[in-house]
Amino acid sequence: MTLGTVIGFALILIGVWGMLTRSNLIKIIIGFSIIDTGIHLVIVSIGYLPGRTAPIIDGAVDKARAGLEVVDPIPSALVLTAIVIGLAITALMLTYAVGMFREKKSLNIGDYKELKW
Protein backbone atom coordinates (compact mmCIF):
# COMPACT_ATOMS: atom_id res chain seq x y z
CA MET A 1 0.00 0.00 0.00
CA THR A 2 1.33 3.42 -0.94
CA LEU A 3 0.48 5.03 2.41
CA GLY A 4 2.77 2.67 4.32
CA THR A 5 5.64 3.51 1.97
CA VAL A 6 5.12 7.24 2.54
CA ILE A 7 5.10 6.82 6.34
CA GLY A 8 8.21 4.63 6.19
CA PHE A 9 10.17 7.18 4.15
CA ALA A 10 9.06 9.98 6.49
CA LEU A 11 10.42 7.96 9.45
CA ILE A 12 13.71 7.34 7.63
CA LEU A 13 14.13 11.09 6.95
CA ILE A 14 13.35 12.01 10.57
CA GLY A 15 15.85 9.42 11.80
CA VAL A 16 18.61 10.67 9.49
CA TRP A 17 17.93 14.24 10.63
CA GLY A 18 18.16 13.17 14.27
CA MET A 19 21.39 11.25 13.75
CA LEU A 20 23.02 14.21 12.01
CA THR A 21 21.93 17.06 14.26
CA ARG A 22 21.98 15.69 17.83
CA SER A 23 25.20 15.54 19.78
CA ASN A 24 24.17 13.12 22.55
CA LEU A 25 25.29 9.53 21.93
CA ILE A 26 22.03 7.95 23.15
CA LYS A 27 19.99 10.32 20.96
CA ILE A 28 22.02 9.16 17.94
CA ILE A 29 21.24 5.53 18.77
CA ILE A 30 17.52 6.38 19.12
CA GLY A 31 17.69 7.97 15.65
CA PHE A 32 19.20 4.76 14.31
CA SER A 33 16.35 2.69 15.74
CA ILE A 34 13.81 5.04 14.13
CA ILE A 35 15.53 4.52 10.74
CA ASP A 36 15.33 0.77 11.35
CA THR A 37 11.55 0.90 11.93
CA GLY A 38 11.07 3.02 8.81
CA ILE A 39 12.97 0.58 6.58
CA HIS A 40 10.96 -2.36 7.91
CA LEU A 41 7.72 -0.49 7.21
CA VAL A 42 8.77 0.24 3.61
CA ILE A 43 9.70 -3.38 2.88
CA VAL A 44 6.49 -4.81 4.36
CA SER A 45 4.29 -2.32 2.52
CA ILE A 46 6.01 -3.17 -0.80
CA GLY A 47 5.02 -6.81 -0.35
CA TYR A 48 1.35 -6.02 0.36
CA LEU A 49 -1.25 -6.72 -2.31
CA PRO A 50 -4.64 -4.97 -1.93
CA GLY A 51 -7.60 -7.13 -0.99
CA ARG A 52 -5.62 -10.18 0.05
CA THR A 53 -5.09 -11.72 3.47
CA ALA A 54 -2.26 -13.02 5.65
CA PRO A 55 -0.21 -15.99 4.35
CA ILE A 56 -1.26 -18.39 7.12
CA ILE A 57 -3.31 -21.32 5.85
CA ASP A 58 -6.11 -22.12 8.31
CA GLY A 59 -9.90 -22.46 8.05
CA ALA A 60 -10.41 -19.01 6.56
CA VAL A 61 -8.28 -19.63 3.45
CA ASP A 62 -9.14 -22.13 0.72
CA LYS A 63 -6.20 -24.52 0.25
CA ALA A 64 -6.64 -24.96 -3.49
CA ARG A 65 -6.83 -21.23 -4.25
CA ALA A 66 -4.28 -20.12 -1.63
CA GLY A 67 -1.93 -18.67 -4.25
CA LEU A 68 -4.62 -16.21 -5.35
CA GLU A 69 -5.75 -15.18 -1.87
CA VAL A 70 -2.63 -14.47 0.23
CA VAL A 71 0.00 -11.73 0.06
CA ASP A 72 3.68 -12.27 -0.72
CA PRO A 73 5.30 -13.94 2.32
CA ILE A 74 8.95 -13.28 1.34
CA PRO A 75 9.19 -9.61 2.53
CA SER A 76 7.66 -10.64 5.87
CA ALA A 77 10.31 -13.31 6.35
CA LEU A 78 13.10 -10.88 5.43
CA VAL A 79 11.83 -8.23 7.86
CA LEU A 80 11.49 -10.85 10.60
CA THR A 81 15.23 -11.47 10.34
CA ALA A 82 16.04 -7.77 10.06
CA ILE A 83 14.22 -6.91 13.31
CA VAL A 84 16.34 -9.33 15.32
CA ILE A 85 19.57 -8.12 13.70
CA GLY A 86 18.50 -4.53 14.41
CA LEU A 87 18.19 -5.38 18.12
CA ALA A 88 21.70 -6.86 18.09
CA ILE A 89 23.16 -3.77 16.38
CA THR A 90 21.40 -1.46 18.85
CA ALA A 91 22.79 -3.43 21.80
CA LEU A 92 26.31 -3.29 20.31
CA MET A 93 26.08 0.48 19.80
CA LEU A 94 24.90 0.96 23.39
CA THR A 95 27.81 -1.15 24.63
CA TYR A 96 30.23 1.14 22.76
CA ALA A 97 28.44 4.20 24.21
CA VAL A 98 28.88 2.89 27.77
CA GLY A 99 32.53 2.11 27.09
CA MET A 100 33.18 5.57 25.66
CA PHE A 101 31.46 7.17 28.66
CA ARG A 102 33.64 5.13 31.02
CA GLU A 103 36.72 6.50 29.25
CA LYS A 104 35.95 10.23 29.15
CA LYS A 105 32.87 10.80 31.40
CA SER A 106 30.99 12.56 28.61
CA LEU A 107 28.16 11.68 26.26
CA ASN A 108 28.79 14.58 23.89
CA ILE A 109 30.07 13.41 20.50
CA GLY A 110 32.15 16.59 20.13
CA ASP A 111 34.43 15.55 22.99
CA TYR A 112 35.75 12.54 21.09
CA LYS A 113 38.34 13.89 18.69
CA GLU A 114 40.86 11.04 18.56
CA LEU A 115 40.64 8.34 15.94
CA LYS A 116 41.42 5.65 18.54
CA TRP A 117 41.51 5.49 22.29
Added chain:
Amino acid sequence: MANQLFYIATAIALLAVVVAFLRLLKGPDPTDRVVALDGMTITSISIITAAAFFLGRVIYIDVAMVYALVSFLGVVAIARFIERGL
Protein backbone atom coordinates in the same frame (compact mmCIF):
# COMPACT_ATOMS: atom_id res chain seq x y z
CA MET B 1 -26.85 -2.41 10.81
CA ALA B 2 -24.59 -4.27 13.21
CA ASN B 3 -21.57 -3.63 11.01
CA GLN B 4 -22.17 0.12 11.10
CA LEU B 5 -22.23 -0.03 14.90
CA PHE B 6 -18.80 -1.69 14.92
CA TYR B 7 -17.47 0.94 12.52
CA ILE B 8 -18.72 3.69 14.85
CA ALA B 9 -17.13 1.97 17.87
CA THR B 10 -13.76 1.67 16.09
CA ALA B 11 -13.85 5.34 15.09
CA ILE B 12 -14.51 6.38 18.71
CA ALA B 13 -11.63 4.18 19.90
CA LEU B 14 -9.31 5.80 17.31
CA LEU B 15 -10.29 9.22 18.65
CA ALA B 16 -9.48 7.98 22.17
CA VAL B 17 -5.97 6.94 21.06
CA VAL B 18 -5.38 10.38 19.55
CA VAL B 19 -6.58 12.17 22.72
CA ALA B 20 -4.37 10.00 24.96
CA PHE B 21 -1.42 10.67 22.64
CA LEU B 22 -1.71 14.40 23.36
CA ARG B 23 -0.88 13.71 27.02
CA LEU B 24 2.19 11.76 25.89
CA LEU B 25 3.43 14.80 23.99
CA LYS B 26 2.48 17.24 26.76
CA GLY B 27 3.08 15.50 30.10
CA PRO B 28 5.54 17.34 32.33
CA ASP B 29 7.09 14.22 33.89
CA PRO B 30 8.04 10.81 32.43
CA THR B 31 5.47 9.20 34.74
CA ASP B 32 2.68 11.06 32.93
CA ARG B 33 4.00 9.74 29.66
CA VAL B 34 3.98 6.15 30.92
CA VAL B 35 0.36 6.56 32.07
CA ALA B 36 -0.58 7.81 28.59
CA LEU B 37 1.31 4.86 27.02
CA ASP B 38 -0.65 2.42 29.19
CA GLY B 39 -4.00 3.90 28.17
CA MET B 40 -3.00 3.93 24.51
CA THR B 41 -2.00 0.27 24.47
CA ILE B 42 -5.20 -0.96 26.12
CA THR B 43 -7.23 1.01 23.57
CA SER B 44 -5.07 -0.34 20.75
CA ILE B 45 -5.82 -3.92 21.85
CA SER B 46 -9.51 -3.16 21.24
CA ILE B 47 -8.68 -1.75 17.80
CA ILE B 48 -6.67 -4.87 16.89
CA THR B 49 -9.60 -7.11 17.86
CA ALA B 50 -11.96 -4.96 15.78
CA ALA B 51 -9.57 -5.28 12.81
CA ALA B 52 -9.60 -9.07 13.27
CA PHE B 53 -13.40 -8.93 13.15
CA PHE B 54 -13.50 -6.81 9.98
CA LEU B 55 -10.85 -8.85 8.16
CA GLY B 56 -12.29 -12.19 9.31
CA ARG B 57 -9.08 -13.84 10.58
CA VAL B 58 -8.90 -15.32 14.09
CA ILE B 59 -5.09 -15.36 13.97
CA TYR B 60 -4.90 -11.61 14.65
CA ILE B 61 -6.25 -12.05 18.20
CA ASP B 62 -3.01 -13.89 19.09
CA VAL B 63 -1.14 -10.72 18.14
CA ALA B 64 -3.36 -8.80 20.56
CA MET B 65 -2.38 -11.24 23.34
CA VAL B 66 1.35 -10.78 22.68
CA TYR B 67 0.78 -7.02 22.53
CA ALA B 68 -0.93 -7.01 25.95
CA LEU B 69 1.82 -9.10 27.59
CA VAL B 70 4.68 -7.06 26.15
CA SER B 71 3.15 -3.68 26.96
CA PHE B 72 2.57 -4.81 30.56
CA LEU B 73 6.20 -5.92 30.90
CA GLY B 74 7.43 -2.67 29.36
CA VAL B 75 5.39 -0.54 31.76
CA VAL B 76 6.65 -2.56 34.75
CA ALA B 77 10.27 -2.21 33.55
CA ILE B 78 10.00 1.58 33.13
CA ALA B 79 8.29 1.93 36.52
CA ARG B 80 11.02 -0.07 38.24
CA PHE B 81 13.62 2.10 36.52
CA ILE B 82 11.92 5.25 37.85
CA GLU B 83 11.57 3.79 41.34
CA ARG B 84 15.03 2.37 42.03
CA GLY B 85 16.98 2.18 38.80
CA LEU B 86 15.94 -1.23 37.35
Added chain:
Amino acid sequence: MQDLELIGGLLSVVGAVFLLLAAIGIIRMPDVYNRMQAGTKATTLGSILFLLGIGLANPDWLGKILLLVLFIVFTNPISSHVLARAAHHRGIPLAEGSVRDCLSDDEAGEEGGCE
Protein backbone atom coordinates in the same frame (compact mmCIF):
# COMPACT_ATOMS: atom_id res chain seq x y z
CA MET C 1 -28.55 -14.58 15.40
CA GLN C 2 -29.19 -11.10 14.03
CA ASP C 3 -30.31 -9.91 17.46
CA LEU C 4 -27.06 -11.17 19.01
CA GLU C 5 -25.02 -9.13 16.52
CA LEU C 6 -27.08 -6.05 17.31
CA ILE C 7 -26.53 -6.49 21.06
CA GLY C 8 -22.81 -6.97 20.45
CA GLY C 9 -22.62 -3.79 18.39
CA LEU C 10 -24.38 -1.74 21.04
CA LEU C 11 -22.07 -3.19 23.74
CA SER C 12 -19.03 -2.28 21.63
CA VAL C 13 -20.24 1.30 21.20
CA VAL C 14 -20.74 1.62 24.98
CA GLY C 15 -17.22 0.25 25.58
CA ALA C 16 -15.73 2.66 23.04
CA VAL C 17 -17.46 5.56 24.79
CA PHE C 18 -15.85 4.43 28.06
CA LEU C 19 -12.45 4.33 26.32
CA LEU C 20 -12.98 7.88 25.04
CA LEU C 21 -13.97 9.07 28.54
CA ALA C 22 -10.79 7.48 29.92
CA ALA C 23 -8.68 9.34 27.34
CA ILE C 24 -10.40 12.64 28.21
CA GLY C 25 -9.74 11.88 31.89
CA ILE C 26 -6.06 11.28 31.12
CA ILE C 27 -5.77 14.69 29.53
CA ARG C 28 -7.99 16.69 31.92
CA MET C 29 -7.11 15.45 35.44
CA PRO C 30 -4.82 17.63 37.59
CA ASP C 31 -2.01 15.30 38.72
CA VAL C 32 -0.43 11.90 38.04
CA TYR C 33 -2.43 9.89 40.56
CA ASN C 34 -5.81 11.11 39.32
CA ARG C 35 -4.75 10.47 35.73
CA MET C 36 -3.79 6.95 36.72
CA GLN C 37 -7.27 6.29 38.16
CA ALA C 38 -8.96 7.51 34.96
CA GLY C 39 -6.51 5.79 32.66
CA THR C 40 -6.66 2.37 34.28
CA LYS C 41 -10.14 1.77 35.71
CA ALA C 42 -12.12 3.22 32.82
CA THR C 43 -9.95 1.58 30.15
CA THR C 44 -10.34 -1.81 31.85
CA LEU C 45 -14.15 -1.57 31.82
CA GLY C 46 -14.24 -0.13 28.30
CA SER C 47 -11.99 -2.75 26.75
CA ILE C 48 -13.89 -5.59 28.49
CA LEU C 49 -17.20 -4.31 27.05
CA PHE C 50 -15.66 -3.78 23.58
CA LEU C 51 -14.13 -7.27 23.44
CA LEU C 52 -17.30 -8.96 24.75
CA GLY C 53 -19.32 -7.14 22.08
CA ILE C 54 -17.10 -8.57 19.35
CA GLY C 55 -17.30 -11.99 21.00
CA LEU C 56 -21.11 -11.87 20.98
CA ALA C 57 -21.17 -10.90 17.30
CA ASN C 58 -18.88 -13.80 16.40
CA PRO C 59 -19.49 -16.66 18.89
CA ASP C 60 -16.76 -18.93 17.45
CA TRP C 61 -14.05 -16.65 18.83
CA LEU C 62 -15.53 -16.38 22.34
CA GLY C 63 -12.89 -18.64 23.94
CA LYS C 64 -9.89 -16.60 22.81
CA ILE C 65 -11.64 -13.33 23.62
CA LEU C 66 -12.45 -14.52 27.16
CA LEU C 67 -8.77 -15.43 27.60
CA LEU C 68 -7.79 -11.91 26.46
CA VAL C 69 -10.32 -10.35 28.88
CA LEU C 70 -8.94 -12.46 31.75
CA PHE C 71 -5.44 -11.32 30.84
CA ILE C 72 -6.41 -7.64 30.87
CA VAL C 73 -8.19 -8.04 34.22
CA PHE C 74 -5.09 -9.63 35.76
CA THR C 75 -2.38 -7.35 34.41
CA ASN C 76 -3.92 -3.86 34.30
CA PRO C 77 -4.28 -3.27 38.08
CA ILE C 78 -0.70 -4.47 38.65
CA SER C 79 0.75 -1.95 36.22
CA SER C 80 -1.33 0.82 37.81
CA HIS C 81 -0.07 -0.13 41.28
CA VAL C 82 3.58 -0.23 40.18
CA LEU C 83 3.26 3.13 38.43
CA ALA C 84 1.67 4.75 41.47
CA ARG C 85 4.49 3.51 43.71
CA ALA C 86 7.09 4.81 41.25
CA ALA C 87 5.45 8.25 41.07
CA HIS C 88 5.24 8.44 44.87
CA HIS C 89 8.86 7.39 45.24
CA ARG C 90 9.91 10.05 42.75
CA GLY C 91 8.33 12.70 44.97
CA ILE C 92 5.67 14.10 42.65
CA PRO C 93 3.39 16.32 44.79
CA LEU C 94 -0.33 15.71 45.18
CA ALA C 95 -2.80 18.06 43.49
CA GLU C 96 -4.40 20.88 45.45
CA GLY C 97 -7.42 19.66 47.34
CA SER C 98 -6.01 16.23 48.23
CA VAL C 99 -6.70 15.44 51.89
CA ARG C 100 -4.66 12.36 52.80
CA ASP C 101 -1.43 10.62 51.76
CA CYS C 102 -1.63 7.16 53.32
CA LEU C 103 1.64 5.79 51.89
CA SER C 104 3.69 8.61 53.43
CA ASP C 105 1.92 8.03 56.77
CA ASP C 106 2.75 4.32 56.63
CA GLU C 107 6.40 4.99 55.84
CA ALA C 108 6.57 7.48 58.72
CA GLY C 109 5.26 4.76 61.08
CA GLU C 110 2.06 6.53 62.00
CA GLU C 111 -0.59 4.33 63.59
CA GLY C 112 -4.27 4.00 62.68
CA GLY C 113 -6.39 5.97 60.27
CA CYS C 114 -5.50 4.46 56.93
CA GLU C 115 -6.97 1.06 56.24
Added chain:
Amino acid sequence: MSVYIIAVFGVLMVFAAVYAIYSRNILSAIIASGVISLLASIIYILLAAPDVAMTEAAIGSGLTTVVFLLALKRINRLRGTEEEDVDA
Protein backbone atom coordinates in the same frame (compact mmCIF):
# COMPACT_ATOMS: atom_id res chain seq x y z
CA MET D 1 -11.63 1.43 7.31
CA SER D 2 -8.10 0.05 7.49
CA VAL D 3 -6.81 2.93 5.32
CA TYR D 4 -8.05 5.44 7.89
CA ILE D 5 -6.51 3.48 10.77
CA ILE D 6 -3.15 3.36 8.95
CA ALA D 7 -3.32 7.11 8.24
CA VAL D 8 -4.09 8.03 11.86
CA PHE D 9 -1.41 5.78 13.34
CA GLY D 10 1.12 6.94 10.73
CA VAL D 11 0.61 10.57 11.67
CA LEU D 12 0.96 9.66 15.36
CA MET D 13 4.19 7.78 14.58
CA VAL D 14 5.67 10.78 12.79
CA PHE D 15 4.80 13.07 15.73
CA ALA D 16 6.30 10.57 18.22
CA ALA D 17 9.50 10.38 16.13
CA VAL D 18 9.87 14.17 16.02
CA TYR D 19 9.27 14.30 19.78
CA ALA D 20 11.87 11.57 20.40
CA ILE D 21 14.45 13.64 18.52
CA TYR D 22 13.50 16.99 20.06
CA SER D 23 13.05 16.04 23.74
CA ARG D 24 15.79 17.04 26.20
CA ASN D 25 14.95 14.23 28.64
CA ILE D 26 16.50 10.90 27.66
CA LEU D 27 13.90 8.79 29.49
CA SER D 28 11.08 10.54 27.60
CA ALA D 29 12.86 9.91 24.31
CA ILE D 30 13.17 6.19 25.13
CA ILE D 31 9.43 5.99 25.97
CA ALA D 32 8.62 7.73 22.67
CA SER D 33 10.73 5.27 20.69
CA GLY D 34 8.82 2.43 22.38
CA VAL D 35 5.55 4.05 21.30
CA ILE D 36 6.81 4.16 17.70
CA SER D 37 7.41 0.40 17.72
CA LEU D 38 4.01 -0.33 19.29
CA LEU D 39 2.17 1.75 16.67
CA ALA D 40 4.22 0.15 13.87
CA SER D 41 3.07 -3.30 14.97
CA ILE D 42 -0.59 -2.28 14.48
CA ILE D 43 0.23 -1.09 10.96
CA TYR D 44 1.92 -4.46 10.25
CA ILE D 45 -1.33 -6.23 11.18
CA LEU D 46 -3.31 -4.09 8.76
CA LEU D 47 -0.70 -4.80 6.06
CA ALA D 48 -1.44 -8.56 6.50
CA ALA D 49 1.80 -9.55 8.24
CA PRO D 50 0.85 -10.84 11.71
CA ASP D 51 4.17 -12.65 12.26
CA VAL D 52 6.11 -9.42 11.77
CA ALA D 53 3.67 -7.65 14.10
CA MET D 54 4.25 -10.23 16.84
CA THR D 55 8.03 -9.97 16.53
CA GLU D 56 8.00 -6.18 16.43
CA ALA D 57 5.80 -5.98 19.54
CA ALA D 58 8.01 -8.39 21.47
CA ILE D 59 11.48 -7.30 20.35
CA GLY D 60 11.11 -3.77 19.02
CA SER D 61 9.03 -2.50 21.88
CA GLY D 62 9.83 -4.69 24.87
CA LEU D 63 13.44 -5.81 24.53
CA THR D 64 14.84 -2.65 22.91
CA THR D 65 13.35 -0.48 25.67
CA VAL D 66 14.85 -2.74 28.35
CA VAL D 67 18.28 -2.65 26.65
CA PHE D 68 18.18 1.17 26.48
CA LEU D 69 17.19 1.37 30.17
CA LEU D 70 20.03 -0.99 31.14
CA ALA D 71 22.59 1.17 29.31
CA LEU D 72 21.14 4.32 30.93
CA LYS D 73 21.43 2.69 34.37
CA ARG D 74 25.08 1.82 33.68
CA ILE D 75 25.82 5.39 32.62
CA ASN D 76 24.05 6.87 35.66
CA ARG D 77 26.03 4.59 37.99
CA LEU D 78 29.31 5.65 36.37
CA ARG D 79 28.30 9.28 36.67
CA GLY D 80 27.38 8.84 40.33
CA THR D 81 23.96 10.55 40.22
CA GLU D 82 20.44 9.18 40.09
CA GLU D 83 19.00 11.57 37.52
CA GLU D 84 18.17 10.50 34.01
CA ASP D 85 18.21 14.01 32.51
CA VAL D 86 21.06 14.48 30.09
CA ASP D 87 21.55 17.58 28.00
CA ALA D 88 20.98 16.95 24.33
